[in-house]
Amino acid sequence: MTVTYDYAGKVVLVTGGTKGIGAGIARAFLEAGATVVTCARTPPPSFGRAAGGAAGGVRFVRADVRDPDDVARLVSGLDRLDVVVNNAGGPPYAPLDGTSPRLHARVVELNLTAPLLVSQQAYPPLKASGGAIIMIGSASGTRPSPGTSAYGAAKAGLHHLARCLAAEWAPEVRVNSVVVGLAATESAEEHYAGGQEAVAATVPAGRMATPEDVARVCLWLGSPGYVTGAEIHVHGGGEIPAWRHAPSAGAPSES
Numbered sequence: 001m002t003v004t005y006d007y008a009g010k011v012v013l014v015t016g017g018t019k020g021i022g023a024g025i026a027r028a029f030l031e032a033g034a035t036v037v038t039c040a041r042t043p044p045p046s047f048g049r050a051a052g053g054a055a056g057g058v059r060f061v062r063a064d065v066r067d068p069d070d071v072a073r074l075v076s077g078l079d080r081l082d083v084v085v086n087n088a089g090g091p092p093y094a095p096l097d098g099t100s101p102r103l104h105a106r107v108v109e110l111n112l113t114a115p116l117l118v119s120q121q122a123y124p125p126l127k128a129s130g131g132a133i134i135m136i137g138s139a140s141g142t143r144p145s146p147g148t149s150a151y152g153a154a155k156a157g158l159h160h161l162a163r164c165l166a167a168e169w170a171p172e173v174r175v176n177s178v179v180v181g182l183a184a185t186e187s188a189e190e191h192y193a194g195g196q197e198a199v200a201a202t203v204p205a206g207r208m209a210t211p212e213d214v215a216r217v218c219l220w221l222g223s224p225g226y227v228t229g230a231e232i233h234v235h236g237g238g239e240i241p242a243w244r245h246a247p248s249a250g251a252p253s254e255s
């Protein structure tokens, strides 16, 4: 079965679409016919110009999603808006004890407050088009996330924000979360300190998610439908509980 999407005439904003998962999402919407706009703090070399430009058909606007003025400028520069993918985000490894409160505040700002800001600014044009918001969430927001506690807590908040906005803005604007598990991006090898293959083997699906796996779900959630306030898990079956790896675990008998 082949599923194709026609986003011709639609405008899609993907925050942080210059690399990693966001670049995959931007590419997928572009291939489906959309006009795609992305933003980041730094234009990648391929975009050529310092403050704006286009590469591979994706329009780039320099904007920090934590800055309300940047977000207002970003959204007001669009003629229309049909889909927003709140993708910009990420977790520095920062155990709570011994790291600065400012660092943790910035992490919450990027992963929770910024998607709220972008969604708020995008609401009027999305309401006019009957559009959709997609939050790129994380498995870290659904289970303990040692070493990235502020990130995990912010992502849990993000999933909940999506549920709240889905109810607040229905029926005009649909709001959903894509909850991503372990993902293979350009930075994965560095992130897992060279152990990417071993980490991937712990996923029931036998591999990490690719940006394309995430993008496919975004194409579906961005198209007209009934689903709102939902979380779609893209984690290849999830993470196996650590106790299963204990040498004495044997055949499980507990329920």
Ligand SMILES: NC(=O)c1ccc[n+]([C@@H]2O[C@H](COP(=O)([O-])OP(=O)(O)OC[C@H]3O[C@@H](n4cnc5c(N)ncnc54)[C@H](OP(=O)(O)O)[C@@H]3O)[C@@H](O)[C@H]2O)c1
Binding pocket: 015, 016, 017, 018, 019, 020, 021, 022, 039, 040, 041, 042, 043, 063, 064, 065, 066, 086, 087, 088, 089, 090, 091, 110, 136, 137, 138, 139, 180, 181, 182, 183, 184, 185, 186, 187
């Ligand atoms: N990779 C994973 O394993 C994984 C797993 C679960 C969930 N996720 C989620 O998926 C999303 C993408 O992750 P990724 O690994 O693909 O990230 P990535 O490769 O680090 O890319 C992040 C993107 O966001 C942009 N960005 C960062 N801070 C920004 C800011 N303040 N304002 C505007 N843009 C900003 C970056 O560009 P600049 O730095 O130039 O601004 C870049 O384009 C994140 O929300 C992350 O939490 C990732």
